Amino acid sequence: MPRVTRGFKARRRRNKVLKLAKGFRGGRSRLYKTATEAVDRALVYGYRDRRTKKRDFRRLWIARISAGAKMNEINYSQLMGGLKKANIDLDRKVLSNLAILDAGAFTKVVQMAKAANA
Incomplete structure (x- = not known):
C-alpha cells in the first residue's frame, strides 16, 4: 500500500512556507523543514524589529536635535520645554529634518523656544 502524501491541502501549506522563504540561501529556501524554521524565526525578528525601529x-x-540645539547654545531639554511653552507642535522627526536641512529655520525655532523660556 502506498504512503499517504496528504493531498493538495498539505502541499498548499508547504508552498506557502516556501514562498515566504524565497530569497533565503541554500536549503532554507528549498527544504520544507529548514524553511519552516527559518521563516518562523524571520517572522519573530520582523515583529520584534518593527517595534525596535520606532525606538x-x-x-x-x-541626537540630531540635540546637536543642532548645542550649536544654538541651548540644550535639548530646554529646547523641548521652550517649544512646549510656546505652543509649537513640531514633532522630533520634523525638528531633526529642520536641524539638518534648514539650519536657518531651525535657528528661528530655537529663538522662539528661548523667548518662551525667558
Missing part, C-alpha cells in the same frame, strides 16, 4: 529612529532624531 531607534526616535533616538536618532533626539
